Amino acid sequence: MSADRKTILNATHREMGARMVPFGGWDMPVNYGSQIDEHHVVRKDAGMFDVCHMTVVDLRGMRTREFLSYLLANDVAKLQESGKALYSCMLKPDGGVIDDLIVYFMAEDWFRIVVNAGTTEKDIAWMQEHAQAFDVQVEGRFDLGMIAVQGPNAREKAMPLMAEELRTAVAELKPFNAATDGHWFVGRTGYTGEDGFEIVLPEAETAELWKALAVTGVAPCGLGARDTLRLEAGMNLYGTDMDESLTPLESGLSWTVAMKDERDFIGREALQAQKDAGGLRRFIAIVLEGRGVLRGHQKLFDGDREVGEITSGGFSPTLERSIAMARVAGDAGDNLTVDIRGKRLPLTKVKAPFVRNGKALI
Amino acid sequence: MSNIPSDLKFNSSHEWVRDEGDGLITVGISDHAQELLGDLVFVELPEVEATIQAGDECAVVESVKAASDVYSPLSGEITEVNEALADAPEIINTDPYIDGWIFKMQLIDAGEIENLMDAEAYAEHCESEED
Numbered sequence: 352m353s354a355d356r357k358t359i360l361n362a363t364h365r366e367m368g369a370r371m372v373p374f375g376g377w378d379m380p381v382n383y384g385s386q387i388d389e390h391h392v393v394r395k396d397a398g399m400f401d402v403c404h405m406t407v408v409d410l411r412g413m414r415t416r417e418f419l420s421y422l423l424a425n426d427v428a429k430l431q432e433s434g435k436a437l438y439s440c441m442l443k444p445d446g447g448v449i450d451d452l453i454v455y456f457m458a459e460d461w462f463r464i465v466v467n468a469g470t471t472e473k474d475i476a477w478m479q480e481h482a483q484a485f486d487v488q489v490e491g492r493f494d495l496g497m498i499a500v501q502g503p504n505a506r507e508k509a510m511p512l513m514a515e516e517l518r519t520a521v522a523e524l525k526p527f528n529a530a531t532d533g534h535w536f537v538g539r540t541g542y543t544g545e546d547g548f549e550i551v552l553p554e555a556e557t558a559e560l561w562k563a564l565a566v567t568g569v570a571p572c573g574l575g576a577r578d579t580l581r582l583e584a585g586m587n588l589y590g591t592d593m594d595e596s597l598t599p600l601e602s603g604l605s606w607t608v609a610m611k612d613e614r615d616f617i618g619r620e621a622l623q624a625q626k627d628a629g630g631l632r633r634f635i636a637i638v639l640e641g642r643g644v645l646r647g648h649q650k651l652f653d654g655d656r657e658v659g660e661i662t663s664g665g666f667s668p669t670l671e672r673s674i675a676m677a678r679v680a681g682d683a684g685d686n687l688t689v690d691i692r693g694k695r696l697p698l699t700k701v702k703a704p705f706v707r708n709g710k711a712l713i
Numbered sequence: 714m715s716n717i718p719s720d721l722k723f724n725s726s727h728e729w730v731r732d733e734g735d736g737l738i739t740v741g742i743s744d745h746a747q748e749l750l751g752d753l754v755f756v757e758l759p760e761v762e763a764t765i766q767a768g769d770e771c772a773v774v775e776s777v778k779a780a781s782d783v784y785s786p787l788s789g790e791i792t793e794v795n796e797a798l799a800d801a802p803e804i805i806n807t808d809p810y811i812d813g814w815i816f817k818m819q820l821i822d823a824g825e826i827e828n829l830m831d832a833e834a835y836a837e838h839c840e841s842e843e844d
Contacts, residue, residue, distance in 0.1 A: 370748075370751075381751070381778070382751060385751075385752055385806075386751050386752050386777045386778075387752040387754075387777065575751060575777055575778065579777060642755060642799070643755055643757075643775075644754060644755050644775040644780065646779075646780065665777065666754040666755070666775075666777055668777075673754075673755075692757075692773065
C-alpha cells in the first residue's frame with residue numbers, strides 16, 4: 352500500500368521517534384514505542400493524536416440546517432445551542448453508510464462537519480451533489496490541522512495553551528460541545544471514551560501546538576492506541592464495523608437514526624423497509640473467556656451453526672482480555688463460540704462500552 | 714537499529730536459532746521481528762514432542778496489531794516450550810534472545826544449522842526488507 356500523503360506533523364513524528372506505517376494512503380505514526388503504554392496514559396493521564404488526516408468540512412448558507420436535515424440520518428433539529436455537536440451517519444438511498452461524522456452547529460448559516468480521512472473525497476462529492484438544491488456551499492478545509500488531546504488530565508494540560516478568550520469559553524464547555532475564537536476551534540469530543548478536546552487550528556500552527564503539548568506532559572500516541580481505546584469505548588470504526596454495504600440498523604447505530612417524526616432524509620425509506628422486513632442482524636459486544644486474541648473476520652458459532660463474524664476485535668489493555676464487536680444473525684443465542692485457528696473458544700456477550708472514563712464497565 | 718547477536722543464526726522469516734550443542738537448538742523471534750510486531754499479548758506454543766519440518770508453522774505470536782506465525786527454522790522434535798510466555802508474552806518484547814525464547818528442539822540433522830544466515834547476512838536481509 353502506498354503512503355504518499357503526509358500530515359503537517361509528519362516530520363515532527365519522525366523527530367520524536369514514532370514508528371510510521373501506511374494507513375489508508377497516509378504515512379502515520381502507529382506508536383511511539385509501546386502501544387499499550389500509550390493506551391494506559393490516555394486512560395490515566397493525557398495523550399495526543401495526530402488527526403490531521405481527517406477532514407473539516409464547512410457548510411455555509413442560510414438553508415444549511417434544512418440541507419443537513421435531509422442529508423443526515425440523525426436529526427440536526429437536536430442542535431439548538433451554538434457549539435453543540437451531533438454524531439450521525441450519512442447514508443446512500445439504499446441505507447448503506449457513506450460515512451459516519453460529527454456535525455457542529457455554529458450558526459444558522461455555518462455548520463462544521465468532521466469526516467473520516469479515507470472517505471473525504473466521496474463525502475465532499477456527495478455533499479456537493481445535494482447541497483446545490485439548498486444553496487449551501489460545501490468547503491473542504493484542507494488548510495486546517497487537528498490534534499486530539501484525550502485523557503482525564505487532557506483539559507487541564509491543554510487549556511493553558513489557548514488564547515485567553517478561547518480558554519475562558521473552553522473552560523465552560525459541556526461534553527460534545529465546541530467553542531471557537533475565529534482562529535482555533537475546540538470541541539470537547541474524542542474517540543477514546545475519555546474526556547478531552549479535539550483542537551482544529553491553522554495547519555501552520557499545528558506542529559507548534561503538538562510540541563507545546565508534549566512539553567506540558569501530554570504523551571504523543573499513535574493510531575495503534577487510538578484503535579484499542581475506541582474499541583474499549585465501544586465506538587465503531589468506519590470501513591471495519593460498517594460501510595456502504597451495511598445500514599446503521601445492523602451496525603449498532605440505531606440510536607443515531609432519528610425516525611420518530613416524518614422528516615425526509617436520504618436512506619429513510621430503505622431503513623423503514625429493512626425494519627418492516629424484520630430479521631435484522633444484531634451488532635454485539637463480546638469478551639473472550641480464555642487466552643487468545645479476537646480479530647476481525649473470525650467466525651462466530653451458536654452450537655454448530657455459523658451465525659456471524661467479528662467486525663473489530665483486539666486485546667484490551669485495560670481489561671487484559673480480548674474484546675470484540677461482531678455482527679450476528681438476529682436469532683443467534685447468547686452462548687457463542689469463536690473459531691480461532693480451528694479451535695472453538697467460548698465467548699461472553701456483554702453490553703458495550705467495555706471501558707469509559709478509565710473504568711472497566713464489564 | 715535492532716539488536717542482532719553475533720552468536721546466533723537466523724532465517725528469513727525472522728526466527729533466531731541458538732546452537733546448544735549435540736543437535737539441540739533454542740528458537741525465538743528476532744529483536745527486529747518483535748519491533749515490527751509491537752507489544753505482544755498472546756503466544757500459542759507448540760506441543761512438546763511434536764515433530765516439525767523446517768518451514769512449518771509451529772507457534773503463533775500475537776501482538777496488539779496482528780497474529781503472526783512462527784516458522785520452524787529446522788526439522789526436529791520439540792523438547793521444551795517456554796511456559797512463562799503464556800502469562801507474560803511481553804517478555805519477547807523486552808528480552809527476545811534470552812528470556813523470550815519460544816521452544817527448544819532436537820534436530821534430526823545437526824548439520825542443517827549451517828544453512829541458516831549468520832548475524833551479518835541477517836542484518837543485510839533486514840535492511841533489504843526495509844527498502
